Amino acid sequence: MIYRFDKHEPVHLIQITDCHVHNERERLLSGVNTYDSLAQVIDGINGCTKLADMALVTGDLTHEGDERAYTLLLEQLNRLPVPFFWLPGNHDHTGPMGSTANHERLHTKQIILQDWQILLLDSHVEDEVAGLVSQSELTWLATALLEHPEKHAAIFVHHPLLPVGCDWLDPQRIANAEQLLTLFDNTPQLRFVCNGHVHQDTTETRLHYQLLSTPSTCIQFKKNSADYAEDDLPPGYRRFTLHADGRFDTEIIRVGELVRVVGAPRGYSSDYD
Ligand SMILES: [Fe+2]
Numbered sequence: 001m002i003y004r005f006d007k008h009e010p011v012h013l014i015q016i017t018d019c020h021v022h023n024e025r026e027r028l029l030s031g032v033n034t035y036d037s038l039a040q041v042i043d044g045i046n047g048c049t050k051l052a053d054m055a056l057v058t059g060d061l062t063h064e065g066d067e068r069a070y071t072l073l074l075e076q077l078n079r080l081p082v083p084f085f086w087l088p089g090n091h092d093h094t095g096p097m098g099s100t101a102n103h104e105r106l107h108t109k110q111i112i113l114q115d116w117q118i119l120l121l122d123s124h125v126e127d128e129v130a131g132l133v134s135q136s137e138l139t140w141l142a143t144a145l146l147e148h149p150e151k152h153a154a155i156f157v158h159h160p161l162l163p164v165g166c167d168w169l170d171p172q173r174i175a176n177a178e179q180l181l182t183l184f185d186n187t188p189q190l191r192f193v194c195n196g197h198v199h200q201d202t203t204e205t206r207l208h209y210q211l212l213s214t215p216s217t218c219i220q221f222k223k224n225s226a227d228y229a230e231d232d233l234p235p236g237y238r239r240f241t242l243h244a245d246g247r248f249d250t251e252i253i254r255v256g257e258l259v260r261v262v263g264a265p266r267g268y269s270s271d272y273d
């Protein structure tokens with residue numbers, strides 16, 4: 001589905017990612033209450049005086065991917081001061097995700113602005129940790145980019161295309177990343193691709209576009225770690241300002257402190273599923 005947003009740029013985006021909201025309100029992830037840490041981030045957004053037009057929630061919305069978890073997630077997302085759109089991550093299940101949020105806006109994959117288009121790419125494979133963009137999804141993406149050569153393009157996706165330097169995470173990147181990178185290298189109007197999944201912020205420049213990733217609203221993964229490791233950085237989110245001429249500004253915003261329940265088991269099961 002297509003969402004048309006007629007405001008003149010600059011347009012202000014918020015990206016929220018990897019909320020991992022559990023299907024029980026009190027359940028913890030490595031000692032962190034993911035529902036509360038998402039609430040902390042949304043409180044931060046609501047208390048921020050910076051402008052916002054819409055929010056994008058880029059996968060691992062919930063941890064278990066069942067209806068109860070999406071209901072709890074929406075309790076928080078519905079507090080956002082702007083319309084929000086989402087895409088799935090490896091923890092999500094599109095059945096419950098779609099039926100719980102019975103709202104047309106949440107099935108949107110393409111957002112058309114005056115001078116930009118934003119594309120929400122699905123890289124999830126049911127019950128798999130690693131990412132893959134299906135051939136039908138790739139065709140849809142290439143067609144959308146071809147249809148609007150005059151608009152600057154931004155792509156949001158859950159899994160990364162490039163390694164981030166964490167040996168345990170890097171095999172989970174999009175399996176057919178080379179196919180996508182070839183498309184992107186040949187799409188001159190592309191300005192950036194931004195992902196979640198890696199629970200850390202990264203920035204890479206490649207030819208005419210940037211590849212970015214964004215911290216989680218709950219636990220953070222330690223940069224450049226060979227094995228699974230967490231950082232104690234606070235929950236965070238990302239802001240973008242899209243300008244009519246194709247320039248964009250972006251920043252990471254951290255909100256408060258990471259709150260861990262004392263004595264709760266640490267670690268994320270070794271399979272990071
Ligand atoms: Fe995640």
Ligand SMILES: [Fe+2]
Nearest residue numbers: 060089090197
């Ligand atoms: Fe993920």
